[in-house]
Amino acid sequence: MDQLPQVIANGLLLGAVLALVAVGLTLIFGVVDVVNFAHGEFVMAGMYAAFFAWSLFGLDPILAIPITAAIVAAIGLASYASFVRPALRGTLLSQIFVTFGLLIFLRGIAQVAFGPNFRSITGSVLGGASIQFLGVALPRPQLAAAVGSLIGMGLISWFVWRTRTGHALMATAQDRDAAALMGINPNRMFGLAWIIGGAATGLAAALLAVYQPIHPTAGLVFGLTAFIIVAMGGFGSIAGAFVAAMLVGLLENVAGFYLNPAYKHLWVFLLFIVVLVWRPQGLLGRR
Amino acid sequence: MRIRTAGVGLVSLAFLITACGSDDGDDGSTNDGGGQAEPTAPATESVRVGALYPLTGSAAATGEAVLHGVELAAEVVNGEYPDIDLPLAAEAGLPGLDGATVEIVSADHEGNPERGASETERLITGEEVVAIVGAYFSAVTETASERAERLGVPFVNGSSSATSLTEDRDLQYFFRTGPSDLTFGETFFEFLADVAEQTGQPIDAIKILYENTDYGTGAAEITQQLASDQGYEVVDSIAHGNDVNDVTPEATRICSSNEDAPVFQASYTPEAILFTQAFKNLGCTPTILAYGAGYSDVSYFDAVGADGEYVISRAAWGLDAVADNPTAVAIAEMFEETYGIPMDENSARTFTAAHTLFVALNEAGSTEPDAIRDALAAIDMPAEDTIMPWDGIRFADSGQNELAQGIILQHLDGEYRVVWPFENATADLVWPPVPYGDR
Numbered sequence: 001m002d003q004l005p006q007v008i009a010n011g012l013l014l015g016a017v018l019a020l021v022a023v024g025l026t027l028i029f030g031v032v033d034v035v036n037f038a039h040g041e042f043v044m045a046g047m048y049a050a051f052f053a054w055s056l057f058g059l060d061p062i063l064a065i066p067i068t069a070a071i072v073a074a075i076g077l078a079s080y081a082s083f084v085r086p087a088l089r090g091t092l093l094s095q096i097f098v099t100f101g102l103l104i105f106l107r108g109i110a111q112v113a114f115g116p117n118f119r120s121i122t123g124s125v126l127g128g129a130s131i132q133f134l135g136v137a138l139p140r141p142q143l144a145a146a147v148g149s150l151i152g153m154g155l156i157s158w159f160v161w162r163t164r165t166g167h168a169l170m171a172t173a174q175d176r177d178a179a180a181l182m183g184i185n186p187n188r189m190f191g192l193a194w195i196i197g198g199a200a201t202g203l204a205a206a207l208l209a210v211y212q213p214i215h216p217t218a219g220l221v222f223g224l225t226a227f228i229i230v231a232m233g234g235f236g237s238i239a240g241a242f243v244a245a246m247l248v249g250l251l252e253n254v255a256g257f258y259l260n261p262a263y264k265h266l267w268v269f270l271l272f273i274v275v276l277v278w279r280p281q282g283l284l285g286r287r
Numbered sequence: 288m289r290i291r292t293a294g295v296g297l298v299s300l301a302f303l304i305t306a307c308g309s310d311d312g313d314d315g316s317t318n319d320g321g322g323q324a325e326p327t328a329p330a331t332e333s334v335r336v337g338a339l340y341p342l343t344g345s346a347a348a349t350g351e352a353v354l355h356g357v358e359l360a361a362e363v364v365n366g367e368y369p370d371i372d373l374p375l376a377a378e379a380g381l382p383g384l385d386g387a388t389v390e391i392v393s394a395d396h397e398g399n400p401e402r403g404a405s406e407t408e409r410l411i412t413g414e415e416v417v418a419i420v421g422a423y424f425s426a427v428t429e430t431a432s433e434r435a436e437r438l439g440v441p442f443v444n445g446s447s448s449a450t451s452l453t454e455d456r457d458l459q460y461f462f463r464t465g466p467s468d469l470t471f472g473e474t475f476f477e478f479l480a481d482v483a484e485q486t487g488q489p490i491d492a493i494k495i496l497y498e499n500t501d502y503g504t505g506a507a508e509i510t511q512q513l514a515s516d517q518g519y520e521v522v523d524s525i526a527h528g529n530d531v532n533d534v535t536p537e538a539t540r541i542c543s544s545n546e547d548a549p550v551f552q553a554s555y556t557p558e559a560i561l562f563t564q565a566f567k568n569l570g571c572t573p574t575i576l577a578y579g580a581g582y583s584d585v586s587y588f589d590a591v592g593a594d595g596e597y598v599i600s601r602a603a604w605g606l607d608a609v610a611d612n613p614t615a616v617a618i619a620e621m622f623e624e625t626y627g628i629p630m631d632e633n634s635a636r637t638f639t640a641a642h643t644l645f646v647a648l649n650e651a652g653s654t655e656p657d658a659i660r661d662a663l664a665a666i667d668m669p670a671e672d673t674i675m676p677w678d679g680i681r682f683a684d685s686g687q688n689e690l691a692q693g694i695i696l697q698h699l700d701g702e703y704r705v706v707w708p709f710e711n712a713t714a715d716l717v718w719p720p721v722p723y724g725d726r
Contacts, residue, residue, distance in 0.1 A: 003543045006569075010535045116347025118556065120590035130568045139568035211564055212532060213557050213590060217345055221532045256536025257543075262499060262526035264536055 007257045008250065009136045015249025016146035020204040021222055022229040022241040023153055024197035028076075030236025031173040031193035034084055037099040040223020041106035042198060046072040046205025047214045048110065051119045054209075060125050061206045062144070068209075069202035075106075076198025080191055088190075103223075110216035119214040145207035152203045156196060157238055169193060173236055228268065232275050234285020243283055247271065332387040334654055336361070336644065337410035339403060339421030339431055342395035345530055345557055348586050349633060350423060353446055354393055355626045356634035357420055359618070360641035361389045362625075372614045374646050374672050383649035392416055396427050403427035404434040411438050417654045418443065420641050423633070425449030425501040432461045441647075441660045445640025446633050448578065449505035453687040460656075462663050462682050464643050465636045466691035468502075468553075468578060471601040472509040474693035475551065475576055476517055478707045482718055485709070492548040494541060494573075495524040496562070498555060506553035506578045522548050529555060538565030541573055547719070549574040556581040560590045567594055567723040574719050575599060583632050588698070597720030598698045599706070604635040605696045607705045607713045608676040615674035639673055643680055646672075676711075 025039045036042075046068045053064035061068075079102055087098040130137040160166040171179040172189040180186050212218065229248055233240030248268050256264030275283060338357045341350035365388040368376040380386035392414045396403035403422055410416045418441040422428045425447040435442040436458045443462045444452065450469040452461070466474075483490045495510050497503035507524060514521050522545045527537050541550060550573045554562065559581030566573060577600040581587050588595045602608075606629075609615035618638065622630040630638075643666065648654075651662035668680040670690075678690035695707035697716060704714035 003539060006539060007536070010539060014533055014535065111343060116343055116345075116351070118345075118348060118560070118586045118590060120560065122590070122592055130570060137569050139564075142568075208532075213560050215345060215347075215557075216343075217530065218532075221530055225532070252533070253536045253539075257539055260526075261537045261540060262528075265528070 003257065005134070005136045007253050009138060011250035011253035012246065013138065013142045013146045013249070014253060015246035016149045017142065017204065017208065018225055018229055018249055019242045019245035020145075020149035020152050020200060020207075022226040022233070022245055023156060023238055024076075024199075024201040024204070025226045026230045026233065026236055026238060026241045027156070027200070028193050028197040029230065031169055032080075032084070032088075032190045033176075034088070034095050035099065035227075036079075036102075036197075037096065037223070038079070038102035038106055038219075039201070039226050040219030040221070041103050041110075042072050042075060042201045042219070043205045043208070043222045044110060044214075044216065044219035045075055045106060046202040047209040047212065047218060048114060048119075049202070050206040050209035051121060051214050054121050054124070055119075061121060061210050062125065065148070065203055065206045068206040069199040072202030072205065073195045073198035076194035076201075077191055080194040084194075085187070085190070103219075107216055107219065114216065116216060121209055121214075124210045139211070141207075141211035144210070145204075148203060148207045152200055153238065153242060156200060159196070160238070165192070169196075228272050230282075232272050232282055234282025236286065237282065237284040240282055240284030332384065333390040334381070334384060334387050334648060335390045335392050335414060335416045336641070336648075337407070337414065337416035337419035337421070338391050338393045338641075339396055339406055339410065339419055339427075340393065340423055341398045341427075342393065344398040346398055346423065346555060349556065349584055350395070352585075352626075352628060352631070352634050353423055353637040355622065355628075356445075356630070356637035357641040358391055359622050359625065359634075360638045360645065361391050363618070363621075364389055364642070364645045371617055372671075373618075373642065373674070374668070375642075375649060381645065381649045383652040384654070389645055389648075396422055396424075396431065398424055398427065400424075400427050400430040403431035407431040407434040407442075408438065411435065411440050416440070417656055418644055418648070418659055420445065420637065420644060423447060423637075425452060425505065428452060429501060432458060436460045440656045441644070441663055443640045443644045443663070445636035445638075447502070449501045450509060451501065451505055453683075453685040456685075458686060460660050461686045462643075462688075463686055464640045464680055464688045464691065465603050466677075466693050467687060468506045468509050470691060471578060471693045472506070472513050474601055474695065475510075476513050476519075478695045479519075479549070480517075481707065481709060482716070485716075486718060490547075490549065491518070492520045492522045492545055494522050494545070494548050494550045495552075496537065496541060496550055497524075497526055497553040498529050498558060499526040500529065502578075502580065503553040506551070510551045527554070527558060529558065531558065531561075534558060534561045534565050538562055538569060542566065542569045542571035546571055546573065549576050551576045551578070552582070553578040554581045556584045556587050559584075559587050563587075563591045563594050570724065572720055572722040577601070579603075579632060585628060585631060588701075593726045594723055595698055596700075596726065597717050599716075600696050600698075600703070601693045602632040602696045602703070603677075603691065603693060604632040604675055605694060605703050605705050606630065607696070607703065608694050608711065609674060610713070612671075612674065614671075618674050635674060639675055639680075642673070643668065 049068040049071045050061045050064050053059040083098045087095045130139045168184045229244045233244030252264045255267040340354045364375045367379045380388045394406040420443050423446050428447040432442040441460045445465050448468045450467045495507050497507040575598050582600045619630040647662040651658040670679045677692050683689045696703040697706045706712050706716040
């Protein structure tokens with residue numbers, strides 16, 4: 001029992017980071033109604049951006065956040081404008097294939113451009129030390145990622161609920177046609193969703209790059225986890241993504257520590273199935 | 288309309304790029320007739336040998352390095368290197384095959400066992416290779432060698448250590464030059480007994496931490512078995528996944544009790560990095576006894592820097608261990624000059640597997656797979672004809688080289704040094720390791 005505080009702390013930190021990774025995905029789905037299968041690759045792209053900002057210009061990842069956020073936002077907007085927007089006129093299946101194709105494309109480009117080797121950022125101001133708090137070790141990189149994540153989500157929530165443009169975004173999410181009748185340009189809102197979603201993902205990527213190995217297939221596990229969180233929390237619900245991410249982080253760590261760690265993901269998937277059966281729209285989902 | 292066309296064009300380009308990235312009929316043949324020395328006669332024939340490794344995916348860096356080991360062996364055999372005292376180095380090509388040169392056809396299994404099997408089939412039926420070396424991941428070596436067996440083509444393995452590959456199967460066409468994890472496990476426990484004696488402090492408990500495919504589970508089973516045979520208590524045995532982004536619960540478990548118990552670990556590179564970071568964050572410094580793999584990988588040490596010091600690994604090879612063998616040193620230097628990365632125990636093992644295969648090819652004097660297979664079974668190479676710190680190469684009926692041995696290395700001052708057997712040690716063992724916070 002004496003490890004419980006540490007385990008819970010680990011879970012909360014992990015959850016906060018996963019939440020930020022998932023929030024971009026849920027925003028895009030909520031507004032545009034498109035599942036971005038390439039989400040994990042957006043994270044990977046942001047991590048590479050952070051890595052090169054560090055290795056070429058000596059920028060600490062914290063300072064590189066505006067750069068990575070901008071780059072992934074640009075990738076998001078470019079993806080929307082070129083591939084996704086035409087596919088919106090097509091069937092759901094074609095939309096799925098477009099973002100899946102984007103996944104393969106980005107992964108392939110990364111492999112060709114950067115090679116398969118692992119990159120790591122060493123010597124960040126955050127790097128490799130822990131803060132001791134009430135007998136619990138809080139690793140600085142993960143702590144910074146969690147704090148950054150909370151700030152990022154706070155900013156997005158503020159934007160979405162407190163600004164006119166944000167309201168327009170939510171209106172488009174709620175009912176695209178009614179919003180259009182009110183004079184809101186859905187195309188612009190979609191683009192905006194991809195930009196904000198991309199920026200959030202870029203922020204998460206910069207924070208993750210401090211302590212995660214960076215390589216072309218790094219996106220795989222983030223993408224999968226983000227999907228589970230978004231589906232469990234409710235597609236389109238930012239608060240839902242946060243709650244679900246916390247649950248995933250806590251469950252992984254608590255079950256992983258007290259039960260067999262080899263099955264730590266089993267419990268997450270079981271929870272996922274239970275939630276979807278009991279409440280198909282997700283914990284805080286609307287539809 | 289233009290954007291859509293551009294989009295379609297880009298997507299097609301992407302598919303082309305990804306297809307080229309993982310297809311290797313083209314970038315595999317790096318050793319075409321003559322090598323770098325002047326050929327004595329025009330190379331009339333070339334013998335195609337397949338090399339199956341993970342060239343994309345998370346182990347790609349290791350895959351490339353071990354492929355270079357195979358390529359170097361082909362280069363040494365194809366070219367004229369009279370100063371290198373290895374069989375087939377002095378002449379160009381294979382004399383037993385009228386000077387035919389070896390052509391390496393590489394293939395990428397992406398770390399996927401099914402793909403390993405299908406690539407094996409493609410190499411044999413499509414690329415017409417006479418034998419295959421591969422495949423690093425024990426899980427892939429298993430399926431790939433089974434496919435080769437069905438097609439009657441020899442499969443020589445240097446770098447996969449799962450014991451099940453030779454102990455639990457009855458294959459005629461599978462040969463492993465390197466030690467199995469059973470040998471390595473026995474090496475570890477002999478080492479532990481010696482350490483307890485030397486330090487005067489008994490060691491009676493261990494922990495096991497392993498990745499959950501063939502390699503890790505095999506190593507864990509052996510460790511468990513040997514531990515109980517020799518009276519050690521296994522305090523905790525934890526499996527972890529590959530390509531995960533977080534190992535905190537596993538690391539917290541390891542750090543939560545019995546800090547002195549050494550941890551037998553079998554993990555690949557990304558997880559090795561994550562674990563080292565996690566241990567450091569939690570403020571504990573367990574004694575790591577690694578079954579190679581991730582901990583043998585240069586990219587691990589590049590990533591963790593000083594935190595990689597004092598890691599202890601079993602190995603089949605260390606530059607240190609062969610420092611008094613000028614041939615081995617020459618090969619290691621040639622490797623580093625040609626490929627820009629130092630030779631490690633993984634590339635040394637694949638070099639040896641390939642070289643052994645070429646020697647057998649030469650002995651067989653034929654490109655018939657059965658003749659090559661028989662030549663491999665009959666091989667008896669003395670230690671001096673290899674670059675390894677073993678007793679030689681001779682295969683038991685199971686296909687296992689019974690003369691392969693393990694040594695124990697510790698990472699000190701930025702490189703692996705031999706610390707055991709104590710008589711052959713080139714550096715003093717540091718036990719227990721210096722805590723992360725004090726480095």
